[in-house]
Amino acid sequence: MSDWIEACAADDIDEEDVIRFDHAGRSFAIYRSPEDEFFATDGLCTHEQIHLSQGLVMGDIIECPKHNGRFNYKTGAARGAPVCVNLRTYAVKVDGGKVFIHLGN
Amino acid sequence: MTAGMVIIGAGECGTRAAFALREAGYDGTIALVGAEPHLPYERPPLSKEAMTSDAPSIKAIADAERLAGHRIDLKGATTATSIDRANRSVRLADGSDLAYDKLLIATGSVPRQLPLPGLGSRSAYLRTFDDALRIRRHLREGVRIAIIGGGFIGLELAASARKLGAAVTVIEAQPRILTRGVPGEIAEVVHDTHVAEGVDIVCGDGIASIDDDGETVRIALASGRSIDADLAVIGIGAVPVTMLAETAGLALNNGISVDARLRTSDPDIFAAGDCCSFPLAIYGGRRVRLEAWRSAQELGGLAARNMLGAEEAHACVPWFWSDQYGLTLQIAGLPDEGERTIRRDLDDGAFILFHLKEDGRLVAASGIGPDNAVARDIRLAEMLIGKMARPDPEALTSPSVKLKSLLAA
Numbered sequence: 217m218s219d220w221i222e223a224c225a226a227d228d229i230d231e232e233d234v235i236r237f238d239h240a241g242r243s244f245a246i247y248r249s250p251e252d253e254f255f256a257t258d259g260l261c262t263h264e265q266i267h268l269s270q271g272l273v274m275g276d277i278i279e280c281p282k283h284n285g286r287f288n289y290k291t292g293a294a295r296g297a298p299v300c301v302n303l304r305t306y307a308v309k310v311d312g313g314k315v316f317i318h319l320g321n
Numbered sequence: 322m323t324a325g326m327v328i329i330g331a332g333e334c335g336t337r338a339a340f341a342l343r344e345a346g347y348d349g350t351i352a353l354v355g356a357e358p359h360l361p362y363e364r365p366p367l368s369k370e371a372m373t374s375d376a377p378s379i380k381a382i383a384d385a386e387r388l389a390g391h392r393i394d395l396k397g398a399t400t401a402t403s404i405d406r407a408n409r410s411v412r413l414a415d416g417s418d419l420a421y422d423k424l425l426i427a428t429g430s431v432p433r434q435l436p437l438p439g440l441g442s443r444s445a446y447l448r449t450f451d452d453a454l455r456i457r458r459h460l461r462e463g464v465r466i467a468i469i470g471g472g473f474i475g476l477e478l479a480a481s482a483r484k485l486g487a488a489v490t491v492i493e494a495q496p497r498i499l500t501r502g503v504p505g506e507i508a509e510v511v512h513d514t515h516v517a518e519g520v521d522i523v524c525g526d527g528i529a530s531i532d533d534d535g536e537t538v539r540i541a542l543a544s545g546r547s548i549d550a551d552l553a554v555i556g557i558g559a560v561p562v563t564m565l566a567e568t569a570g571l572a573l574n575n576g577i578s579v580d581a582r583l584r585t586s587d588p589d590i591f592a593a594g595d596c597c598s599f600p601l602a603i604y605g606g607r608r609v610r611l612e613a614w615r616s617a618q619e620l621g622g623l624a625a626r627n628m629l630g631a632e633e634a635h636a637c638v639p640w641f642w643s644d645q646y647g648l649t650l651q652i653a654g655l656p657d658e659g660e661r662t663i664r665r666d667l668d669d670g671a672f673i674l675f676h677l678k679e680d681g682r683l684v685a686a687s688g689i690g691p692d693n694a695v696a697r698d699i700r701l702a703e704m705l706i707g708k709m710a711r712p713d714p715e716a717l718t719s720p721s722v723k724l725k726s727l728l729a730a
Contacts, residue, residue: 282693
């Protein structure tokens, strides 16, 4: 699977917010930063498999809605207890008002 | 050569403190003394995932490799028996001594004991992983479980037991479940959900006597009703573990008494987690003792930084959650600080209660709903509480107004 996948319309996500995108049995989280850039990560927290899309985006941080584990959603880096495993990130592009993510291999 | 840091208690709080010492740049020795034989582990799953799993396992906070990588010397399956404050040394159960520069007591809490005779091999408390295993062995289709106490431990356990098909009765002496810290409107949703899931909840009835003969537990209620169970689990609260501090002559006050920097009456000894009470700045210094997972983490981290001289005062807002069936409840702040309540209704029956002072200051928020439906709003409310904000009540009640917009105001 190396194609760009259409995930949503750019307008579906508010600035400094996140939505959930499910594709081929997997769940992803797609973010719009306060600077109006788009990012994508795996959708589930690495601590207890909670959907991050119900969490809060603050600056470049996504905070898990369950136990407040934090990640930098731009890099996937775990940013404090209880999470210690990084989040996988995916390339994103916006084309014609649509957001695409690149799932790679 | 310096003596190093000693932490007594390898639960959530003590373990987080050990890591926080390293994160703050501390390079000396760290000894982490734990009473249990396991790696430090997370307790919240014990009443939930571990209780419904076919093969329960601990959810380690850190594995041996990570402990070693941070040079944290875990001394498991042992306890501290005394503190020699004059010589700054702790004696362990095996007779060995650990010298300290700074000491952290994070001994946690233990289940409050039912003040009645008659308990036996079919009676249990839930605190440790080994307790969870003991209870788990009994849970299966059709087995009768009596839970004494309608608090979080008992109710989460009730939900897990129902999931496995057990017949569950919850006995609560108060007129309703969750009287401690949970608004009635939210307790009612929890109550109704348990009843819909087939739990028999008995409120306003005390235990007259209990007789566990090793096969059946017969519980006689004050009302005259009698309940027979194959297993009785008692969840009537927790008491702080203070014996070590007490014999060392440290000041106590609903647990080990510490200041806003978590220092005990001895400047070289700190206490954090369930075992201590501390002044909560957002409520004008009201002294509280919190038994919550996130608080244990925050206090552990704060104690560690202050052991290294940070002089940082506690500034967090209490927060906790509970999962039962598909519902999650979250509470930020202490609702009993509120003088009036307003409600915000979300999708799927989820709702949030905002607890305000008469002058409009937001002091707590409590919510319940499916999955994590209330999580984001509770988190934002927590930040508003921390800022001692007076948000527009109209905006709080309107789901179309994002709480995030109030934060910027």
